[in-house]
Amino acid sequence: MDIKASVDGKNIPNLEDYRVQSPLFNFTLPENNILDLPPQTTQAVSDGNWVFLMPLSEGNHTVSFNGSLRNVSNIETNDSGYAFAVPYGWDNNVIYHLTISDSNNGANNSLFSFNQQKTDAQNMPGSKNKTHGDGNSNNGLYLLSESIENRLEKASAILELTSKLPDMEHTSSFSSPFNLSINGIPLYADMEKRQIAKQLLSKYSEDLVSVLFLMPNGTVYMLEPFERQLNLTTSDLSFRDYYKGVINTRDPFLGNVITSASSGLKQAQLAVPIYDSKDNNTLSLKGILAAGLNFETFNEMLQKYISLTNQEEKRIVLVDGNGVKVADSNRGLSSKNESFANLQGFRNAIDGQSGSITETINDTKMIISYHPINAVSNSWTILLIQHKGDAADAAAAAADPIANFSLDNTDLPKQKQ
Amino acid sequence: MCSKIMQNNARNIIRGIIELALLLCLAANLEPQLFSFAQSSTNNGNSHNETTTVVFDANSNPYGFTFAEWTAKWWQWAYSIPKDTNPAYDDTGTYCAVNQKGSVWFFPGSYGHDAVRQCTVPSGKPILFPILNSECSFAEFPNLKNEGHLR
Numbered sequence: 001m002d003i004k005a006s007v008d009g010k011n012i013p014n015l016e017d018y019r020v021q022s023p024l025f026n027f028t029l030p031e032n033n034i035l036d037l038p039p040q041t042t043q044a045v046s047d048g049n050w051v052f053l054m055p056l057s058e059g060n061h062t063v064s065f066n067g068s069l070r071n072v073s074n075i076e077t078n079d080s081g082y083a084f085a086v087p088y089g090w091d092n093n094v095i096y097h098l099t100i101s102d103s104n105n106g107a108n109n110s111l112f113s114f115n116q117q118k119t120d121a122q123n124m125p126g127s128k129n130k131t132h133g134d135g136n137s138n139n140g141l142y143l144l145s146e147s148i149e150n151r152l153e154k155a156s157a158i159l160e161l162t163s164k165l166p167d168m169e170h171t172s173s174f175s176s177p178f179n180l181s182i183n184g185i186p187l188y189a190d191m192e193k194r195q196i197a198k199q200l201l202s203k204y205s206e207d208l209v210s211v212l213f214l215m216p217n218g219t220v221y222m223l224e225p226f227e228r229q230l231n232l233t234t235s236d237l238s239f240r241d242y243y244k245g246v247i248n249t250r251d252p253f254l255g256n257v258i259t260s261a262s263s264g265l266k267q268a269q270l271a272v273p274i275y276d277s278k279d280n281n282t283l284s285l286k287g288i289l290a291a292g293l294n295f296e297t298f299n300e301m302l303q304k305y306i307s308l309t310n311q312e313e314k315r316i317v318l319v320d321g322n323g324v325k326v327a328d329s330n331r332g333l334s335s336k337n338e339s340f341a342n343l344q345g346f347r348n349a350i351d352g353q354s355g356s357i358t359e360t361i362n363d364t365k366m367i368i369s370y371h372p373i374n375a376v377s378n379s380w381t382i383l384l385i386q387h388k389g390d391a392a393d394a395a396a397a398a399a400d401p402i403a404n405f406s407l408d409n410t411d412l413p414k415q416k417q
Numbered sequence: 418m419c420s421k422i423m424q425n426n427a428r429n430i431i432r433g434i435i436e437l438a439l440l441l442c443l444a445a446n447l448e449p450q451l452f453s454f455a456q457s458s459t460n461n462g463n464s465h466n467e468t469t470t471v472v473f474d475a476n477s478n479p480y481g482f483t484f485a486e487w488t489a490k491w492w493q494w495a496y497s498i499p500k501d502t503n504p505a506y507d508d509t510g511t512y513c514a515v516n517q518k519g520s521v522w523f524f525p526g527s528y529g530h531d532a533v534r535q536c537t538v539p540s541g542k543p544i545l546f547p548i549l550n551s552e553c554s555f556a557e558f559p560n561l562k563n564e565g566h567l568r
Contacts, residue, residue: 017474021485022489024564028497049550052487094524094534096524350481372520
């Protein structure tokens, strides 16, 4: 067996480590399917070596791969004459010349197909399919999702503009006194950057709760408020998803929810690259600017949505790409760690769909309305949860208002910053 | 059942080789959550238009699903598309965007010959593709009765 894969001419090593067997899954064959079988829904398991690339940076890239077996000539068929499975890449070279383009085009496609649900939306790239349920509910979710997307885009724009300030990209700024015992530079070193951070937190307090400067290798340079910097247990944050995301894509990247071990508070970091303005051609990375998002603003947006739409008996949550809760319309539960990863509604939304589905949670039938959110580089989701409105659930609904419904605690990564 | 046919014998040999490789990796205590390579631009800030590409680890849970679940989604996607617009039968990339509606983009390999494809992917999309893969289904092997037979 020989397996190879590369990106931009650089081989991906240790491909043997990416051998994966799937769980049992359903699939549906349409007319004129590639197996030449009658249309049907059936089940299968799969086994193979895969590559799962994180997002590539904008621009042109080449991805190539090849998988071969030397005894390929010995392939036999079974009794029905069908060669086993589909050995994709069976001693064939596959080369993709890629253009990674601004996702705004994709977003426009999504919006278009969302509003054109009577068309064959399921076959349109970037479409948001509607499973079932009442359109009014999801139109409301659509508007809410736009508001949240705008909020995230605003925070991203603030950070991007800030990253272009001369004081941010000045190389010598990163040579200020560095002290491992305080996890970065002292309080009164490189005052220009600290002052910028303070101004950001003061002016955009609704959006940002902390500002972080990382060096290109992921080491903390400065964190504001300074008390948070002192509380860090490590100054190496190169393992964080937002750091890796920015390094990989060279674009703004929104990380998923983590819990600070020092404060116990949930947080998500939005990060942007800092470039050397004198070196536009090669995009030399001078550092990374990141900010902790203010979850309270999202809590308030969800509460306002419930209140304005007169749906107090329902609960709406914003969850990250892992299904972990970011914000909650229920103020009493907003700080509680919860995961909604097992809800089919969440999974549908991660698949780009918008709709409603009935699911049984804690032995109670609930209607989950879901809608995806283009969260900068990430995919977040809003979930509207309500008791199913039939007679059998009426008593349960009365005894246990959905606004107080709660899932088990989740074990979020207990990591600093 | 699937395991009686020749290709699966080959598959078992591959599995033995891979399991040996995995043992060697475990012995070396290699268990990165994310594996990065080509890190030419991370240490000193001097990038030269080289990207640092990161792949998801086989035990990770990207975008709310396990890696293994994403491979199942890849098959669901690949088989959902009729042959005349199926990207696996496309030698130029014309159909690379067909049914790419989720948070992850899927690339197929090819059938029986080399392929060079042009494709535009929205920024921010991770990409999943197989190097060597196979599946076993009740549709193709109606005599199989349960998941154990499929495996």
